[in-house]
Amino acid sequence: MLQYLADALKARTDFSAWQVMKAVKRSHQLFLIREETESVRRVDTVKYYVTVHQEREEAGKQVLGESSFVYLEGDDIAPKLDLAALMASRVSNQPWLLPGPDQRYMGAEIKDNSIVANPDKVIEKVKEEILHAVGEFQDVRLSSSELFADYTEYELVNSLGLKVSSADTDMLFDFVLLTGEGHGEVESSGFKTCRFYKDLRIGETLRKYAQYARDSLTAKLPENGKADIVFAEEALDTLFNSFIAHAGGSSAYQGWSRFEKDRPVIDAPEGELLTMFSNPQLPGMMKSGAFDDSGLARKRVEVIRENIFKRRTLDKRYSDYLGQGGSSRIGSTGGEATGAFANVEVEAGAKKMDELLAEGTYLLLRFSTFEPNPVTGNFSGEIRTGYRIEGGKRIPIKGGSVSGVIQDAFRRAWFSSDKVTRPAYRGPAGIKLLGLDLAGE
Amino acid sequence: MSEIVSGMEKTVPYACGLVMETLGERxxxxxxxxxxxxxDPSRxxxxxxxxxxxxxERSTSDLTPEGLRKAARELVKSAELAGIGGNIRIDPGEKMEKDFDVKEAVPNDSVSLKDKVSRCSEYMEKLQGMDGRIVNAVSVYAYTRNRELYVNRNKVLFQDLKRGQTVIQAVMKDGENTAQLHEGDSRQGGYENSVIPEEKFVSLVRDCGRILNAPRLAPGYYDCIFSPEFAGITAHECFGHGTETxxxxxxxxxxQEYLNKPVGSALVNMFDSPACEGAAASFFFDHEGQPASRTQIIKDGVLVSGITDLNSATRLGIQRTANGRRESCERKAYARMTNTFFGPGSDTFEEMLGSxxxxxxxxxxxxxxxxxxxxxxxxxxxxxxEIRGGKLTGNVxxxxxxxxYLPDMLNSISMVGNKSTLFGLGYCGKGHKEWVKVTDGGPYLKxxxxxA
Structure with a gap:
């Protein structure tokens, strides 16, 4: 089918370039309510993602018409190509070139062969581990859980002769634990994604979240006012959203990026200086992979070195738009293009986590939702699991909110020397930001 | 599909089939x-x-007769392996065979792509020209068509749902400060939904400019007026998710413990309804074949009903509502909201402000x-x-x-506006995934x- 589509695209004279990516996905899913199976599902899909380019002259200027569509088996290809041509004819973007065949791919292991070979067995094993782990709790019960074991194969070809393939596995584990009785009953919910079965670490994960549930029984609102906050665990997954957006190509091209090469990313820093990488080559991580959805080889990039902005993460489009494409009329090696931001890798700081957790500091692990605005850097989050350090002990807190602006908050930042690996983050286990607004009692 | 369903029911006590197709353009x-x-079509x-x-369940993108028969054979085999038996009975509902269709005042297909692009370009240029601080102006028109066929032993239902959506968005920059804001709406129908009223451009640019250099407010417990949009998100988060059974x-x-008990002030009435004519999240039947109807969730401050999917209604022994929804064929059905809103009261915005x-x-x-x-x-x-002395001060x-705490908030509602409005741009996840189209709304609330 891929060849059929490629032949159909080659036969068209109105496309200056094209690309097809085939994605074959198999998903095994299990849903539990308490310890009983609610539903078992298997999903098989095959999709072909087609992109067409139509370079032309318009008012004496070269412009690019472009469009994309998804082809499903059984579709008639001719009307889809006609529609894509029509849509492309109404687009007049700045030209850019698809990646050429001379890519140097640096892979990372992101496929678990046990999921490929026998997903039912993996799901069954995980179910047993869940029931075993929960069975050991005296005071914590399983409310529900959902397990997904997915396997996807990709194959990409384009008109410049690029041909590349890959495969990956994903596991998703979503669960809710309950503890307490009657009106005092509370829940602790978790959501974990990983590439490999072994990284689910079911027992360890459930024990940790069971403790969060227990702590929640006695948790109080934090006090209103300014506070020093250590962000850890789930909070680290999105803390760098705004840095990622401002380091990317679209923000620069559209004119709202705050970052300029060789300039500080945070004004007048008083704490430790941020060093951050985009890294698609970390084995087993969710944003790892050899190539992006245009077939461009993804690279590890030093984005920020000691608070100085060094290099943008650019897919091929924005690399060409911003004049860093290494393009030629016969193809494109990608030049400075790196692929969009991959896993966040942050350099550790000097102090141990315990040193960051000074008296009066708050340790915040989980929020109802915590999504710093990528454009403005504004952030706020209602606290689901947190602790106030009092007399060297961790006193549980819950409710209330922490808020601030990322570019102000990171002026006084400290990074722990202890490191942690999360689905798409590797770096300090704790990041301390001083003087943030806490709203509580 | 009927043959396949009846074939499977020779072995299992209940079977059904759903075919879904999503098409559209943006x-x-x-x-x-x-x-x-x-x-991105889903079929x-x-x-x-x-x-x-x-x-x-078995989901497949192979819709050939042989592909479906093969999936059915594998599914029945899986059921036999899992073990057939148990005392739970699924009600297939009343006999019903019907096709449903959303009408388009201006059919999307009757408008050329050139005209659609022209309107979006006009909106973008208009927005861009309204304030020199706008660094990126965005105009979007999207048209979505969902065709769905549901079959069980009593029902053969088909619906053709169409909706249009328009959005304008501005990103403003002033020195180191940036702000972004959007306006728009989505309703069932066709290209008639592509129009954005002048006042939305004016309010978008005015408010984006106002927040560009605005400070944060001092955290505290305040008298507030929620706009109808804010009331909508409150309804959705307050007792929308909490009543998904x-x-x-x-x-x-x-x-669950508060059914038929007060959960808010007597001024509070709240509904979920996939039967709101023209609303973006409306449909004629849900993904488990339940015909659309309105559910009153809170009546005069008392929680009176949940919203159900087939599994929970069956196991809890409660009445089905039309809320069994899937993100796509690739996903499971859950109890989900549709159009969720607070009902109107009798107060005006000016009366609330003055108080x-x-x-x-x-x-x-x-x-x-x-x-x-x-x-x-x-x-x-x-x-x-900010409101001071019964007036808006202009300080933002x-x-x-x-x-x-939810009951504190709902009990504190002391005035309810006299008109409830729905806002069509919402999507809703279940936890961190399972995105479905929803709308929400309400009147002004004090x-x-x-x-903070």
Whole structure:
């Protein structure tokens, strides 16, 4: 089918370039309510993602018409190509070139062969581990859980002769634990994604979240006012959203990026200086992979070195738009293009986590939702699991909110020397930001 | 499909089939680039069997007769392996065979792509020209068509749902400060939904400019007026998620203990209805074959009903409502909201304003998160305007976060506006995934809330 589509695209004279990516996905899913199976599902899909380019002259200027569509088996290809041509004819973007065949791919292991070979067995094993782990709790019960074991194969070809393939596995584990009785009953919910079965670490994960549930029984609102906050665990997954957006190509091209090469990313820093990488080559991580959805080889990039902005993460489009494409009329090696931001890798700081957790500091692990605005850097989050350090002990807190602006908050930042690996983050286990607004009692 | 379903029921006590197709197009015109694409189409079938104790499903994008028969054979075999038996009976509902169709005043297909692009370009250029601080102006028109066929032993139902959506968005920059805001709407129908009224351009540019250099407000507990949009997100997060009855089954919702008990002020009435004519999240039947109807969730402050999917209604022995929905064939059905809103009261915005000595008017909500077990609430928005002496002062703050304990918030509602409005741009996830189209809305509400 891929060849059929490629032949159909080659036969068209109105496309200056094209690309097809085939994605074959198999998903095994299990849903539990308490310890009983609610539903078992298997999903098989095959999709072909087609992109067409139509370079032309318009008012004496070269412009690019472009469009994309998804082809499903059984579709008639001719009307889809006609529609894509029509849509492309109404687009007049700045030209850019698809990646050429001379890519140097640096892979990372992101496929678990046990999921490929026998997903039912993996799901069954995980179910047993869940029931075993929960069975050991005296005071914590399983409310529900959902397990997904997915396997996807990709194959990409384009008109410049690029041909590349890959495969990956994903596991998703979503669960809710309950503890307490009657009106005092509370829940602790978790959501974990990983590439490999072994990284689910079911027992360890459930024990940790069971403790969060227990702590929640006695948790109080934090006090209103300014506070020093250590962000850890789930909070680290999105803390760098705004840095990622401002380091990317679209923000620069559209004119709202705050970052300029060789300039500080945070004004007048008083704490430790941020060093951050985009890294698609970390084995087993969710944003790892050899190539992006245009077939461009993804690279590890030093984005920020000691608070100085060094290099943008650019897919091929924005690399060409911003004049860093290494393009030629016969193809494109990608030049400075790196692929969009991959896993966040942050350099550790000097102090141990315990040193960051000074008296009066708050340790915040989980929020109802915590999504710093990528454009403005504004952030706020209602606290689901947190602790106030009092007399060297961790006193549980819950409710209330922490808020601030990322570019102000990171002026006084400290990074722990202890490191942690999360689905798409590797770096300090704790990041301390001083003087943030806490709203509580 | 009927043959396949009856074939499966020779072995299992209950079977059904759903075929879903999503088609559409999206035109996006930005200051420096544009995109015109068909929507990522989703097309596939999901076959479901119930063994007497559990559901087993097989989803496939292979819709050939042989492909479907093969999936059905594999599914029945899986059911036999899992074990058929158990004392739970699925009600297939009353006999019904019907086709449903959303009408388009201006059929999307009757308008040329050139005209759609022209309108989006015109909107983008208009927005761009309204304020020199706008660095990226965006105009979007999207058209979505969902065709769905549901079959069980009693029902053969087909619906053709169409909706149009328009959005304008501005990103403003002033020195180191940036702000972004959007306006728009989505309704069922066709190209008639592509028009954005002049006042939305004016309010978007005015409010985006106002929040560009605005400070944050001092955290505290204040008298507030929520705009109808803010009331909508409150309804959705407050007692929308908490009354999805699959959460009852999982022991995750405190609302279960409060059925037929007061949960808010007597002024509070709340509904979920996929039967709101023209609303973007309306349909004729849900993904489990239940015909659409309105559910009153809260009546005069008393919680009176949940919203159900087939599994939870069956196991809890409660009445089905039309809320069994899937993100796509690739996903399971859950109890989900549709169009969720507070009902109107009798007060005007001016009366509410006049009753507040010091407080804030909240508008432009951005997101929220549910906590059905703990009844905590988190809502976020882009703009809070100060109220002093019964008047808006023009002093604005951004962003604004609302947190608190749900019954406290609902009990504090002391005035309810006289007109309820739905807003069509919403999507809703279940936890961190399972995105479905929803709308929400309400009237202006006066209440007390903890802001930061």
């Amino acid at each position: 035109v996006v015109v930005m200051t420096k680039e544009s995109r015109i694409e068909p929507l 596939g079938a999901v076959l479901t069997v119930f063994t007497g104790s559990e559901f087993i 699959d959460m009852f089954l999982k022991g995750r919702s405190r609302a 507040i000595d010091f407080g804030y008017y909240l508008t432009h909500p951005s997101n929220g998160m549910e906590d059905p077990k703990g009844w905590g609430i988190q809502l976020e928005g882009y703009l809070a305007e 703050y951004t962003p604004v976060i609302v947190t608190g 209440l007390k809330a903890r802001l």
